[in-house]
Amino acid sequence: MNKAELVEALTARLGDKKAATAALDAVLQEIQNAVTKGDRVAITGFGVFEKRVRAARTARNPRTGEAVKVKKTSVPAFRPGAGFRELVAAGKVPKAAAAKKTAAAKKTAAAAPAKTTARSTAAKSTAAKSTATKATATKATATKAATKTATKAATKTAPARKTAAKTTRAASSAPAKRATTARATTAAAAPAKATTTRSRAAATKTTRAAKKA
Amino acid sequence: MNKAELVEALTARLGDKKAATAALDAVLQEIQNAVTKGDRVAITGFGVFEKRVRAARTARNPRTGEAVKVKKTSVPAFRPGAGFRELVAAGKVPKAAAAKKTAAAKKTAAAAPAKTTARSTAAKSTAAKSTATKATATKATATKAATKTATKAATKTAPARKTAAKTTRAASSAPAKRATTARATTAAAAPAKATTTRSRAAATKTTRAAKKA
DNA sequence: CAGACGTGAACAAAGCAGAGCTCGTCGAAG
DNA sequence: CTTCGACGAGCTCTGCTTTGTTCACGTCTG
DSSP: OBHHHHHHHHHHHHSOHHHHHHHHHHHHHHHHHHHHTTOOEEETTTEEEEEEEEOOEEEEOTTTOOEEEEOOEEEEEEEEOHHHHHHHHHOSOOSOSSSSOOOOOOOOSSOOOSOGGGOSOHHHHHOSOTTOSSSTTSSOOSSSHHHHHHHHHGGGGOOOSTTSOHHHHHHHSOSSSOSSOOOOOSTTTTTSSTTTTOOHHHHHHHHHHHHHO | OBHHHHHHHHHHHHSOHHHHHHHHHHHHHHHHHHHHTTOOEEETTTEEEEEEEEOOEEEEOTTTOOEEEEOOEEEEEEEEOHHHHHHHHHOSOOSOSSSSOOOOOOOOSSOOOSOSTTOSOHHHHHOSOTTOSSSTTSSOOSSSHHHHHHHHHTGGGOOOSTTSOHHHHHHHSOSSOOSSOOOOOSTTTTTSSTTTTOOHHHHHHHHHHHHHO
16 A cells, blocks of 8 residues: 555545645644654554664665675664554454444453552552662652652562573562562663663663653 | 655755655655555665564563564565665765756676676576476466576575584585575575574565566 | 553564565546 | 755664563643
């Protein structure tokens, strides 16, 4: 399906061809602008368009095999939302969807046994405020911000895995639901390994933090 | 920027809020439908939405470390077009773009020295018709379809690299432009290696072919 | 108020980069 | 409306980079 066909399809929904063209164009333009400015365009159920920064690296010319230096750059990226994903995974449109009758049809997937009950436990009880992990409480909603910060800072409560090799890991807690354990909040995990594997986590984190500001 | 904000921005362009909402919704719906059906939605300058088939594989539960089997699935994917990419790389909107004044500003990049002249040469001279590579001349525009088919079938003319290890590669042809060489049209390349590395090329090809049919 | 999204970690797979050459698609003119 | 001109895009190679996956929980969107 090319642009022309898409416009045609839109015309069927909107009624007017010119309007359809304009609409499509407008949408695309807006998304491009936003992403270019570094904004994240999040459309629930569809997906998220975002600017992704790619660090400088040494790629390789597949033809000659020689290494080439690729300097830092930014590229637009799209991450499909849950709805879109499972729609495509299903392979076929639910039933309608082509029609403007809405319906949507909510089928989701498996039912949740009985997890919700034992919601947040360890987190709350353990720490209360602590000194914030570093860049967390930035804009702090003031209200109940404390709670969340606590959760994140609670880290050291349950070591679980983290730096520990594959051995300790399994033992620390049963697969399915590892007891209380609050997942390691990076900050604590960082100091150890680092360079060895491939510091991806660090980079990612930085980006995220920046965006929040 | 969330959906609401996007609609707001669109309203500025289209004038009517309801229309904006409808338009956005229509566009998203259409794209989802098309992709779900397996169609590729190509919008020049913006990008391409497509359904990507992911083969079954063994992933790993990052929490417990245990390996989990992920069965074959399809996910929606988006590949930004050249225009969008360089726009984002530049980091800032060209000048206008927010305005509906169009303008667009065509700057492109380097000027074309003198390529257009020597367009199709090798292709034409080499083969004339041949028996079509298999699924190429399907809908055949009848007119000059022969030319294209020929090119693809011309494969074996210049073996070049292919199965050859990294050694031969470099020698086969000078870095920049490896003589006439028509890139191996897979069909010929397939028989050799296969399983060793990771038959990605094959898979890709298959997909492509299927789509064309 | 229901539910999608963000976050994180480890390992394996998917993707990406550069460059030539052709085709498809867009814009313009007759 | 039809045809031509121009340009964006696909294909393909190898090896390194980036993404996906699980799972739980808070937050915010719709």
